[in-house]
Amino acid sequence: MSVYTPLSRQQMSALLADYGFQLVDFRGASHGIENSTFLIEARDPQGQPSPLVLTVFETLEPDALTPYLELLAQLADHEHLPVPAPLPAPDGHWQCRVANKAAVLMPRLPGDHDFAVDAHRCRQVGALLARLHQCPVNTLAPLPGERERLAGLTEQLRHLPDQWQNAARECLTRWQATPAGQTLIHGDLFRDNLLWQDGQISALLDFYNACLDHPEYDLAVTLNDWCVDEAGKPVAARQTALLDAYREQGGTVDDARLTLALQVAALRFWLSRLAGPVAEQSEGQGSKDPAEFARIFAWRTQGLD
Known part of the structure; x- marks a missing residue:
């Protein structure tokens, strides 16, 4: 997913610190067209590697985003589908703000994009x-x-x-x-x-x-x-x-x-x-x-x- 809202290392470090993570490295993802998505290498409070994904929403406002996040949480928790659930922000909600836009942090599930088809x-x-x-x-x-x-x-x-x-x-x-x-x-x-x-x-x-x-x-x-x-x-x-x-x-x-x-x-x-x-x-x-x-x-x- 293309990056329309670039973030500095300082911005990313500060956001992750609020969640209890330490930034190691990050990069913009390259697929999709609607939002800005970053692939993050981080460490959790115990110092263990914790791959994450941050999505910054270019058009969706917080109220409009909420039902989608509730859906993700339900699918990941109850339906046993390979769907990433949003991580709670410091205030207990599933979204935060960065660069004055709504954003969501999620665990990065294993695997890679592979466009082969058969x-x-x-x-x-x-x-x-x-x-x-x-x-x-x-x-x-x-x-x-x-x-x-x-x-x-x-x-x-x-x-x-x-x-x-x-x-x-x-x-x-x-x-x-x-x-x-x-x-x-x-x-x-x-x-x-x-x-x-x-x-x-x-x-x-x-x-x-x-x-x-x-x-x-x-x-x-x-x-x-x-x-x-x-x-x-x-x-x-x-x-x-x-x-x-x-x-x-x-x-x-x-x-x-x-x-x-x-x-x-x-x-x-x-x-x-x-x-x-x-x-x-x-x-x-x-x-x-x-x-x-x-x-x-x-x-x-x-x-x-």
């Missing part, structure tokens, strides 16, 4: 999504809905090429006209939001697009990253592997809803990348290329490149 990995991703989608939602704090995020992106439709204006508006209108589902979804399960260790998933990261909606939408977001080639064309073997594992772990799929969701999810990230931050001063990845999802949208709507 049918075996897609099966693991499908099984993980099935487990997530079966989590109870009755005790969750209200989360912002993906439908509201989509509505906020409609202004970007005017920036699409003329030949895609009608198809984009039609699929978005059809999706928004259907009631939202009540399944907990991740909403952003791209390859840079998983860590791997010894060929197995070791961590599921970045729940800041999580919400309640249809599981097919979460599947669509995931399939559009994991199961397409560089031209945006669906790769049938990967898609079949992911969906088969999802069903084997108890997930159910409405095929008609998934077909529409694949279009909407491609359009959502095309539009959000058009609207995304252009980070001339950022360290790391910065904004991603909207054309990637233009190609995926073309394949999902008409099978064209």
Whole structure:
């Protein structure tokens, strides 16, 4: 995740000291585009190595961040998913402030980013999504809905090429006209939001697009990253592997809803990348290329490149 808010060693040391940690070293993470994330080597009060992650939120304010942190704590504590739970700040809350922005410190789970993709990995991703989608939602704090995020992106439709204006508006209108589902979804399960260790998933990261909606939408977001080639064309073997594992772990799929969701999810990230931050001063990845999802949208709507 790119760094939009650089922090000095003095700032980092002072923040960690409040939590009882001693800074050894830190660096900005290189994946993602929304927040500033730092990978930290530290020592705990007993002097033992303690890898940590600090996320500084570029747009989310404390009140908006709270339900996501409650979700992370619940998933890590009760659902036995490989999800990092926030560490309590000195005041007992799960967030702090640094550089006048909301921030969260978490333990760094084992594993590394690995962007290789094949049918075996897609099966693991499908099984993980099935487990997530079966989590109870009755005790969750209200989360912002993906439908509201989509509505906020409609202004970007005017920036699409003329030949895609009608198809984009039609699929978005059809999706928004259907009631939202009540399944907990991740909403952003791209390859840079998983860590791997010894060929197995070791961590599921970045729940800041999580919400309640249809599981097919979460599947669509995931399939559009994991199961397409560089031209945006669906790769049938990967898609079949992911969906088969999802069903084997108890997930159910409405095929008609998934077909529409694949279009909407491609359009959502095309539009959000058009609207995304252009980070001339950022360290790391910065904004991603909207054309990637233009190609995926073309394949999902008409099978064209």
